[in-house]
Amino acid sequence: MQRRLGAWMSEQRCRIGVVAPASRMSPEVAERVPTLAKSLYPDRTPEIIFHPQCFASHGHFAGDDETRGQAFLDIANDETYDAVWFARGGYGSCRVVEAVMSSLTEPSRRKTYVGYSDAGVLLAALYRAGFETVAHGPVAQDILRDGGEEAVGRALAWMVDLSPEALESTAGRGKMTAAFNMTVLSQLLGTPLQPDLGGHVLMLEEVGEAMYRIDRSLFHITSNAEIRRVSGMMLGRCSNITPNEPDFGMNEEEIARYWCQRSGIPWLGRADIGHDISNKIVPFGTSREPCRSYPQK
């Protein structure tokens, strides 16, 4: 990836723009994240700008569709930013993705994008459009989790240094990967947003769904002919599983193994991702080597 020349030549600070294409971010996040960034990078504190749209409110969303889409473009198309960081997931990216993708300009290609869950809709679209540094990883609002500094520190380590330590342990080293929330990927199948994951290791996680819904999502995903071209599937954590009435009779790993076996997709075991503070970075495609000009310790 080529970083913008301006930042590379003239300054040492990484400039990160935070946007919320789905649900509204808690204002507290904008106080705690920069404090953490300063403590982690005292000499080269990344500059983290929260787009005012992060605090907007429109029904379910952080502002109406036009506001959210424009905010994403404000950051993505601005040459002075190095990274677009998702404030949080929730729901809403699918409403703005078409408008966003049709208005991205050249500077948007020279940026790191980090998010997960609902953000997977935009990550998928960016990756499909050939963007080279798109990654599944923690969002800003993860700082509100118990021990959330760990998650946010990992996202910063990726955005600031593309630090290999931030990666899911099986990712990187030239391997093609992608990671999604199951439901989010399911809702992209059969649409123009479905990314080409042929040859990729596909990692899937879930949160807040009943076991029968996990089963149904994996039926859907593994029944798609394009998805069957992945090199294998790994299961991330499935957290806050809601009650299944009656008991489903299989756990999430048994379900994932079942659908892998039925579909002929190689089962590759567990992935270190999920809606939690241990959620690791998974690049879309092959991971990039660190290329920042920052002084290395």
Place this chain on the structure above:
Amino acid sequence: MQRRLGAWMSEQRCRIGVVAPASRMSPEVAERVPTLAKSLYPDRTPEIIFHPQCFASHGHFAGDDETRGQAFLDIANDETYDAVWFARGGYGSCRVVEAVMSSLTEPSRRKTYVGYSDAGVLLAALYRAGFETVAHGPVAQDILRDGGEEAVGRALAWMVDLSPEALESTAGRGKMTAAFNMTVLSQLLGTPLQPDLGGHVLMLEEVGEAMYRIDRSLFHITSNAEIRRVSGMMLGRCSNITPNEPDFGMNEEEIARYWCQRSGIPWLGRADIGHDISNKIVPFGTSREPCRSYPQK
């Protein structure tokens, strides 16, 4: 549709086989439905046979996958039955549909199929395979709803007489139609089970989902290029909508109109279907004229 010659020539009783490819049916249903049938058709009471599999139990399901699939085939491939009636929805048809479809024989084509919700998976597959009398309509277990005799009587009227009174008021008269639970249709998109709905009026209903999920399902459905070939969309009832935090800001009709407008699918108003006793019959494809040999009143 050609009815089986045996029944047509030798007897007047419609023979209906009930199977449960998803969740387990309540035993009470097998007592109440035949009683209702006798009261509605005293002179030509349809014979309603509940396959023992309806009462089986295996974790979430009415028996394991093999048991459920085989039960469906037992009825569908048996020349002596006129109709295959779904005991209920729930979840599980997607696990047996492949095995079922690969083992159906000629007698299965000369039957009426009636169900909805999770049964939509099998209805879609049957319709895609060219089956001519497949319909969205009440299941046997609907008799347990308050006033459920109304729903079950409607399903019987369709299976016994293909009665036009059972139809959704805008269906029939040669119009091509199809009806689905939104989530169920969504989970078929991009799979080999997705039916060709080009030129059809597509009716969609939902139950037990939050408003943001209804929005997401309609994003998914209306983003599919094949679905965009429908002649229009109608919205059935969305019942037991779970809380949306914060309030979504739009109701289900506003949401449906929004996605129709964005996708260019004509909005055709409300459909008289849903998870309730007023749930009407919607044929897949064009509806058939009554063709039974029963004495008409």
